[in-house]
Amino acid sequence: MKKSIWPRTMIASVAMIAAGLMAGCTQGSATNPGGDSTGSDGEVTVRFMNFSSNDGHEADLQTIVDAFERDNPGVKIAVETSPFAGYAAKLQTAVAGGAEADVFELPENSSFVSYAQSGALADISGLDTSAYAPSLIAAYADAGKQYALPVSFSNVVLLYNKDLFDAAGLSYPTADWTWADERAAAERLTDRAAGVWGDYQPISYNEFYKALAQSGGSFLNAAGAATAFNSEAGLQAVRWLTGKSGVTMPTDADGANTPDFDTTLFISGQLAMWHTGIWNFGAVMEKAPNLNWDIVVEPGNTQNASAMFSNAVAISAKSKVQEAAQRWLVYYTSSQTTIDTRLATSWELPPVADQAKLDAYLTITPPAHRQAVFDSLQAVALAPVMLRQEEIQDIVNDELAAVAAGRATPEVALSNMQSKVDLLLK
Amino acid sequence: MSSLTLELSADRLAVRRRRRWRNAGWVLLFLAPSALPLLVFKLAPMVASAWVSLHRWNMIGSMSWAGLDNYRDLLTSANTWQVFGHTLLYVVGYLPLVYGGGLLIAVALNQKLKARGFLRASYFVPVVTSWVAVALVWQWLLNPSRGLVNHLLGLLHLPQPGWWTDPAWAIPSVILASAWKDLGFVMVILLAGLQAIPQEIQEAATVDGAPRWRRFWNITFPLLTPATFFVIVISLINGFQVFDQVYTMTGGGPSGASQVVVGRIYDLTFRYGQAGAASALSWLLFIVILLVTMVQNLGQRKWVNHA
Numbered sequence: 158m159k160k161s162i163w164p165r166t167m168i169a170s171v172a173m174i175a176a177g178l179m180a181g182c183t184q185g186s187a188t189n190p191g192g193d194s195t196g197s198d199g200e201v202t203v204r205f206m207n208f209s210s211n212d213g214h215e216a217d218l219q220t221i222v223d224a225f226e227r228d229n230p231g232v233k234i235a236v237e238t239s240p241f242a243g244y245a246a247k248l249q250t251a252v253a254g255g256a257e258a259d260v261f262e263l264p265e266n267s268s269f270v271s272y273a274q275s276g277a278l279a280d281i282s283g284l285d286t287s288a289y290a291p292s293l294i295a296a297y298a299d300a301g302k303q304y305a306l307p308v309s310f311s312n313v314v315l316l317y318n319k320d321l322f323d324a325a326g327l328s329y330p331t332a333d334w335t336w337a338d339e340r341a342a343a344e345r346l347t348d349r350a351a352g353v354w355g356d357y358q359p360i361s362y363n364e365f366y367k368a369l370a371q372s373g374g375s376f377l378n379a380a381g382a383a384t385a386f387n388s389e390a391g392l393q394a395v396r397w398l399t400g401k402s403g404v405t406m407p408t409d410a411d412g413a414n415t416p417d418f419d420t421t422l423f424i425s426g427q428l429a430m431w432h433t434g435i436w437n438f439g440a441v442m443e444k445a446p447n448l449n450w451d452i453v454v455e456p457g458n459t460q461n462a463s464a465m466f467s468n469a470v471a472i473s474a475k476s477k478v479q480e481a482a483q484r485w486l487v488y489y490t491s492s493q494t495t496i497d498t499r500l501a502t503s504w505e506l507p508p509v510a511d512q513a514k515l516d517a518y519l520t521i522t523p524p525a526h527r528q529a530v531f532d533s534l535q536a537v538a539l540a541p542v543m544l545r546q547e548e549i550q551d552i553v554n555d556e557l558a559a560v561a562a563g564r565a566t567p568e569v570a571l572s573n574m575q576s577k578v579d580l581l582l583k
Numbered sequence: 584m585s586s587l588t589l590e591l592s593a594d595r596l597a598v599r600r601r602r603r604w605r606n607a608g609w610v611l612l613f614l615a616p617s618a619l620p621l622l623v624f625k626l627a628p629m630v631a632s633a634w635v636s637l638h639r640w641n642m643i644g645s646m647s648w649a650g651l652d653n654y655r656d657l658l659t660s661a662n663t664w665q666v667f668g669h670t671l672l673y674v675v676g677y678l679p680l681v682y683g684g685g686l687l688i689a690v691a692l693n694q695k696l697k698a699r700g701f702l703r704a705s706y707f708v709p710v711v712t713s714w715v716a717v718a719l720v721w722q723w724l725l726n727p728s729r730g731l732v733n734h735l736l737g738l739l740h741l742p743q744p745g746w747w748t749d750p751a752w753a754i755p756s757v758i759l760a761s762a763w764k765d766l767g768f769v770m771v772i773l774l775a776g777l778q779a780i781p782q783e784i785q786e787a788a789t790v791d792g793a794p795r796w797r798r799f800w801n802i803t804f805p806l807l808t809p810a811t812f813f814v815i816v817i818s819l820i821n822g823f824q825v826f827d828q829v830y831t832m833t834g835g836g837p838s839g840a841s842q843v844v845v846g847r848i849y850d851l852t853f854r855y856g857q858a859g860a861a862s863a864l865s866w867l868l869f870i871v872i873l874l875v876t877m878v879q880n881l882g883q884r885k886w887v888n889h890a
Contacts, residue, residue: 246853253642253858271856275644409748409837410727547854555838562748562837 199231201481204258205489206237206251208244209309209468213439214504224494225485232481242416252277252473259476260486263305263469269297270542272471278304279472279479281486288491293508297469305471306490307508309499311435312533313367313464315339315456316524319449321346321353321429330430332532334456336371336397339430343405346429355405357419358432360398360557362550363464363540368394370462370538371455377541383582387575393458395560395567402561409562424448434466435530438503442523452524454533463533466540467508506530545581552577636863641856653863663864665839666847667871672754673761673843674822680762681818682811685769690799692770693777703774707767714764718831721760722747747833750840757841761828765821769814776810777803808887816879823872844868 210218215238222234237258239247245264251257257277263269272278282303286294293307315330322329325346330339343355358364365386366376374390377383386394407413407422420437422428424445432455441448455463470490472482489495496507500518509515519527543549556574559565565573611618636653638646657663692703709717724731725746733743744752780803788798826845829835835842835850842850844864851861 249642249853249856271641272643275641277643408728410729410745545855547856551839551850551854555836558836559838562745564750564838 200233201231201478202233202235203260203478203481203485204235204237205485206239206248206258206261207470208239208241208262208264209505210236211238211240213443214502217498217502217504220498221489221492221495224492225488228488229481229484232484234485255475257473257475259478259482260470260472260489262308263471268546269305269469270299270544273299273302273304277474279474279476279482280304281306281472281483284483284487288510289508290510293467296467297471305469306486308468308470308490309505310465310467310508311505312466312530312537313432313434313455314452314529314533315454316423316431316433316437316441316450316452318423318426318429319451320426325429329451330453330456332454332529334453336456336458339456340401340405343401343430347405351427353427353429354407354422356401356430356432357406357413357422357428358398358401359414359419360402360554360561362553362557364398364432365394365553365557366541367455367462367464367538368397368458371457371460372397373459375541377543377582381542384575384578387571391571392567395557395571397458399557399561399567409558420444423450434464435503436505438524442503448523450523451526452529453526454529457536461533461536462538463536464540465534465537468505543582548581549578552581632862632865635858636860636866638859640858642852642858643856646859649859653860654867657860657863657867662847663867666842666844669754669841670823670825670843673758673825674819676755676758677761677822677825678815678818680758681765681769682814684762684766685814686773688766688770689773689777690803693774703770706770709764710767712764714827714831717760717764718828721756721763722832725756725759747841748837750837753833753837753841757825757828757832760832761825764828765818769818772814773807773810776807779810780806805888809889812879812883812887816876819875819879820872823868823875 205222207218218236218238222236226233235258241264244262245268248257248261248264252272263272280302282301284303284306286303286306289307290310293310294303297303297305297307317330319329322342327342327345330342339356346355347353369376369386369390372390372393374388374394375385378385402408402413407418412418419428419431419433420440423431423433424441426445426448441450454461470486472479472486476482491507491509496509496514497517499505499507500515501521503518503521506515506518515531518530521527553574556565556570560567560570635646637649637651639649639653640646688706692699692706696702723729725733727733727743727745727748730746733746736743744755746752747756784802784806785798788802793801824845825843826849829841829843829846830849833841835846845868848861848864848868851857851864
């Protein structure tokens, strides 16, 4: 009797299709890191997802990884680097799908609480945190438990092109400059025919809460339950930020607010003053080695206030390689190799408690006056902590853009902002 | 004898049943490569999104039951009506432009022209070009201060709009770029429709002395209605789902003036941590598209010529 081969053929075919589909669906995750986290030779692989090395510091991160792997035989770090734009969405999706890396950088300070309270982060309270600046460590604890370690901090200063100041016969900015001094210089430095702009400061939420602080105001009231920016200080902040657009600062139509626009303008020698973070030092040094530039503490209105940001790194609560992940976490945030690499490459500042360890940072030039980075920390404007941060940022950005484009008065924009933001704070 | 017949027929039935099962197995096997991905990547996520829409979920922690709250909040939010309004405005502006333009080009390229193949390919190139590249080109073309379009308008002493920097012109900017990009697709469908029209009907009308415009309006256009119906259905569905071009050209701005439904779904999910509300909005959009398509399907009986 002839035996039918169809059942075997069909079973084999179905198995092949299923295997193909499963292979297609398989993605590394903290719970199933693309196969075994521990290899046959006992080697452990720790997946590490980050954004901070993207666009210029990939090799610096690799230096730290290489040193770690040398010091920790049997542990391999699999680096996954993504651009900052879209990183938050990528991490959020990975966590939702259980595909997050064992160790990952948190997108920004504001998202820490959401992650910690959602149970996505491993409790690392047992780790020794004495090496870190206490204020930064405290920012990543929730309900008495430590959920992340600070990995770097940075702030915003005023970069300026010395050659453009010299050509205009102006003296360089100093630490006691105010907005009025900056505005006057920017007007004289702007030469639209030559494509030279006097100033660049993003018209955004981050700049707004800082400008508010520079005018003696604050975004939220003391209780943090309602807005406090619809005030004289708020009015001055809106006027300061939006009044530059098209006068001493390029407009959206000129390309402002597009990626790398400000960096390109500054390194091409067509921007006299640039409000930006110290994370851009490396790009300027690398792309414009002959540019004659320096920095100064950002001018204030009635007082100084500089924006400060910090990044943090955490371990997935679902990671199967907690011990190795902790070793990498500590190494990446506080090892001497990390500190040396960060300082040598101007890749933000390490969050160390011992300020003497940062001295090497001051010896690197340009900029010659690096001390301004630390001087800026004397008066800091921290981002308001709000649950619906992103929506609030969008509201503020939209209203500021409307004023800059002449579609709304500062008074109307502030009033709109207040009513919309207060609604979200309830 | 009769028991033998019964046994034989029972055997035959069993064989037939086995054969039917075997056939069904083969059918399933051959369907599997397309059916399984459809199930895993389309149907399952749809069911999951319906479930998520009944919850509050920030995609990091666990979900909490919300019932129909997400739907109620969306339907009572001015923002929802605003993004649906922007989307409708886009559809209303885009559809006539892309259909009219596509028809014009299809009719032109259905003539015996030199370099006809080259021209057909050229019009199709934007369809297969990345939206990022197209958006960059159109941002430059429509740049309010340095763009080619405003330069030409200036030469003609015509008003120069702020295009993507002006809330009133942001959606029209996206419509222009979208219509330009999709013209080639519409042209190809309509061209195929034109070529399917029997030549003898046209020739008979010509012999009868019907002028060119009359031939087009009374013969070509009615016989092109199946292709027209397909183009309108597809364009409307794509129109309601507009996202890429808005995201790359205006980012929904200025000041939210060009934010569309899918853009809002993206923001709710990935920026605001409101996956439940985003899923609910996805279902509202699905219902709108379904209703519009059903109305078209019912209406087509009156105007589509299937002869």
